[in-house]
Every structure is written in structure tokens, then in C-alpha cells.
Amino acid sequence: MSTKRLSVVVTRRLPADVEARMAELFDVRVVGSDKPLDRAALLAALQDADILVPTLTDTIDAPLLAGAGERLKLIANYGAGVDHIDVATARQRGILVSNTPGVLTEDTADMGLALMLAVLRRMTEGMAKMQDGVWEGWAPEALLGTRLGGKSLGILGMGRIGQAMARRARAFGMNIHYHNRRRLHAGLEEPLEATFHERLDALVGLSDVISVNCPHTPSTFHLLNARRLKLMKPTAVIVNTSRGEVIDENALTRMLRAGELAGAGLDVYERGHGVNPRLRELPNVVLLPHMGSATREARQEMGEKVLVNMQTFADGHRPPDQVVPSML
Incomplete structure (x- = not known):
């Protein structure tokens, strides 16, 4: 050239x-x-x-x-x-x-953790009360969320961003589990105290939080389909900062509306910027406009x-x- x-x-x-x-x-x-x-x-x-x-x-x-x-x-x-x-x-x-x-790794992982905290600690619900002027003061049972420490984080896709998420979650005392095309070598896996699951179904069933960190390819389209989402605990939440197409968004929406999942934090959507309007109505869902690397x-x-x-x-x-x- x-x-x-x-x-x-x-x-x-x-x-x-x-x-x-x-x-x-x-x-x-x-x-x-x-x-x-x-x-x-x-x-x-x-x-x-x-x-x-x-x-x-x-x-x-x-x-x-x-x-x-x-x-x-x-x-x-x-x-x-x-x-x-x-x-x-x-x-x-x-x-x-x-x-x-490589250059987006740390920022995207930061946002993944922020979404996890926002959903589990019900931050947007608290913010809405303050912005609407309806907060009546502290109460023992008000806006009770879930602590991260001791919970199991299931990472779908253990590349650069997945590993960065694992490092952050370990600092909060979470237990790390992951599914990947290939198992990490011991030099990467052991410092994270991460457990590899060859079967995605097993990972989905045990996780308190699922973090989607894999790319969108033909093989990952709707990898989290209706059947797999049904395997999640009703107390579990899902966070996605990767690609919206990995999750069957309609199935996810139905389960959130039915109370079959505790919440979701989404930065990406199956139809690009066309967000399912039913998701906007749910107080246990945090929606961001693809800000992960912003x-x-x-x-x-x-x-x-x-x-x-x-x-x-x-x-x-x-x-x-x-x-x-x-x-x-």
C-alpha cells in the first residue's frame, strides 16, 4: 500500500x-x-x-x-x-x-457493577421518591434491597470485560461463577476464585446475578432464551452491558412483569435504541442509553x-x- x-x-x-x-x-x-x-x-x-x-x-x-x-x-x-x-x-x-x-474494558465493567448496585439496592426507586417529593423520611422497611456480599455472580462470557467484572465483584465479597467457550487457564481463574461451568443451564440456575459479557454472534443470539430465563431464581437479577440480542427481551419482560425475576439492569437492547415500552413501566428495571463505554x-x-x-x-x-x- x-x-x-x-x-x-x-x-x-x-x-x-x-x-x-x-x-x-x-x-x-x-x-x-x-x-x-x-x-x-x-x-x-x-x-x-x-x-x-x-x-x-x-x-x-x-x-x-x-x-x-x-x-x-x-x-x-x-x-x-x-x-x-x-x-x-x-x-x-x-x-x-x-x-x-481493550480500551473499553474498565469503563464497561464499572457500568456493569453500577447497574448491579442500582438494581439490587433499588437506587432508581429511591431517586424517584426524592425527585417526586414524596419521601416521608426513614423507615425500617422502606426500599429494602439486597447486599452483594455472599451472593453468586454468574458471568456469561469471561473475556476482558467479564474478568474485570469478576475483579470488582470479588471486592464486594461475591462468589464468581462463569460460562465461556473455553475455560480460563489457572493463572487467570485462581486469583478470581472463579468456578467454571461448562453447562450454561447450571450457571443460570445457581446465580443470584447474571452479568452478560459475551459478544453477539449467530451462536449467542437469544442464548438467554425463555427456557433458560425460567431456570433463574425468582430472586435473581440480570445485568447486560454487552449486546441486547443475547437475551430474549420479550421473554425477559414477561418474567419481570410476572414477578418471576427480581430485576434487571440494561444498557443495551435487542432492537438497538428501540426499547420495549413495557420495560419502561417497571420500577425494578434500570435502563441506560448504551453508556457502558461513555x-x-x-x-x-x-x-x-x-x-x-x-x-x-x-x-x-x-x-x-x-x-x-x-x-x-
């Missing part, structure tokens, strides 16, 4: 200094604002760039890639998750895909990773964060 200035199309506004550095290195055009591109605009971007810098709001599927221009050789995703990109089709067409792993530090570091991937590619080398289908 030539080191000449390559044409780069960015689909959303990025941190100002990231955009400035990108403009020093490449011929950059930012076509988005604070709104996702429609399909026609995204197709035009694919036809008009050597490098595309999309975000998770850009669905880049096989039909769209079929219309990509011959110049397009790298999709440098601004984000860790790539389930919105058909990586296999991109590879077949000679287009590399990179992402930004720190200034994370956004900056994501941009820096994108820049490194782009410059490495421009220099004729494999991007350090290249994604290949076998990784998914």
Missing part, C-alpha cells in the same frame, strides 16, 4: 483532536453528525474511500459491501464490537476490518486505536487490531 494520503470517510463526529490528527495524515471527510447515516449515504461512503471509519450504528452487511468501490481496502471500526459488519464478506472482497479492543478517556483511546490501525495499514502492514472471521 502506498504511503500517499489515502481517502478516509468517517461516518460520525469523533473527538476533535482525533479528527485533527486524522486530517494531518489522510484526506478525511466526515459525512456524519450526531445521527446515524442512512443506507444510501453509507453506500456512497463505501464507494468513495480507501478507508471507512464506521461506528456500531452503521450496519455494513453483504448487500452493502457488494456495492463498495474497488478502492475500499480497510474498514477501521471505531469500537470493539463488530457484529454490525459482515467480516466474512469483507474478507472475501479483500477488505480488512479492524476494531478497538467516558472521555475511552472515546479518546478508541480514536487513537483507529489511527494506529489506519497508519499501520497505510504503511503497508497488517493493522494490529485486525479482525478475522475465526475470531468471532
Whole structure:
């Protein structure tokens, strides 16, 4: 690949200094604002760039890639998750895909723990009383929640974020259990005092809290389906900071409404930003607008990773964060 200035199309506004550095290195055009591109605009971007810098709001599927221009050789995703990109089709067409792993770990785990605390300690219910001006003072039986210490946390997906969740939960005295495609080696498992469960059903049945930390792939779609959700204790809660598609949201909603689960803390949803309206009505559910990685530090570091991937590619080398289908 030539080191000449390559044409780069960015689909959303990025941190100002990231955009400035990108403009020093490449011929950059930012076509988005604070709104996702429609399909026609995204197709035009694919036809008009050597490098595309999309975000998770850009669905880049096989039909769209079929219309990509011959110049397009790298999709440098601004984000860790790539389930919105058909990586296999991109590879077949000679287009590399990179992402930004690692930089979101601590922030997402912080949010997972915050959601866990908010649900178990009924924080939003307490906040509502204060904001509505209906608090009548302390009472022995008012807004009783559940302590974390001594409870079992079941982690679904023990990658970077799952392990970061485990470290935080251990500090609160929780017992760590997990299900993963592969068991962690002892050097990772033992410091966390974590118990591996090959059968997801067993993990779901014993956990007081389930934390979803696995990516969305065809094999994880509705991994927590109606049958598995029924295995959970009625006193258990579920927290999801990963991908909404992992949970059957309709089944979860029915169980929460029926009192068959104690609560849920959700930062992601099965239909993107289309939140099930019945979830909004439930006092034992905490809903956030996909804020898991929303720190200034994370956004900056994501941009820096994108820049490194782009410059490495421009220099004729494999991007350090290249994604290949076998990784998914």
C-alpha cells in the first residue's frame, strides 16, 4: 500500500483532536453528525474511500459491501464490537476490518457493577421518591434491597470485560461463577476464585446475578432464551452491558412483569435504541442509553486505536487490531 494520503470517510463526529490528527495524515471527510447515516449515504461512503471509519450504528452487511468501490481496502471500526459488519464478506472482497479492543474494558465493567448496585439496592426507586417529593423520611422497611456480599455472580462470557467484572465483584465479597467457550487457564481463574461451568443451564440456575459479557454472534443470539430465563431464581437479577440480542427481551419482560425475576439492569437492547415500552413501566428495571463505554478517556483511546490501525495499514502492514472471521 502506498504511503500517499489515502481517502478516509468517517461516518460520525469523533473527538476533535482525533479528527485533527486524522486530517494531518489522510484526506478525511466526515459525512456524519450526531445521527446515524442512512443506507444510501453509507453506500456512497463505501464507494468513495480507501478507508471507512464506521461506528456500531452503521450496519455494513453483504448487500452493502457488494456495492463498495474497488478502492475500499480497510474498514477501521471505531469500537470493539463488530457484529454490525459482515467480516466474512469483507474478507472475501479483500477488505480488512479492524476494531478497538481493550480500551473499553474498565469503563464497561464499572457500568456493569453500577447497574448491579442500582438494581439490587433499588437506587432508581429511591431517586424517584426524592425527585417526586414524596419521601416521608426513614423507615425500617422502606426500599429494602439486597447486599452483594455472599451472593453468586454468574458471568456469561469471561473475556476482558467479564474478568474485570469478576475483579470488582470479588471486592464486594461475591462468589464468581462463569460460562465461556473455553475455560480460563489457572493463572487467570485462581486469583478470581472463579468456578467454571461448562453447562450454561447450571450457571443460570445457581446465580443470584447474571452479568452478560459475551459478544453477539449467530451462536449467542437469544442464548438467554425463555427456557433458560425460567431456570433463574425468582430472586435473581440480570445485568447486560454487552449486546441486547443475547437475551430474549420479550421473554425477559414477561418474567419481570410476572414477578418471576427480581430485576434487571440494561444498557443495551435487542432492537438497538428501540426499547420495549413495557420495560419502561417497571420500577425494578434500570435502563441506560448504551453508556457502558461513555467516558472521555475511552472515546479518546478508541480514536487513537483507529489511527494506529489506519497508519499501520497505510504503511503497508497488517493493522494490529485486525479482525478475522475465526475470531468471532
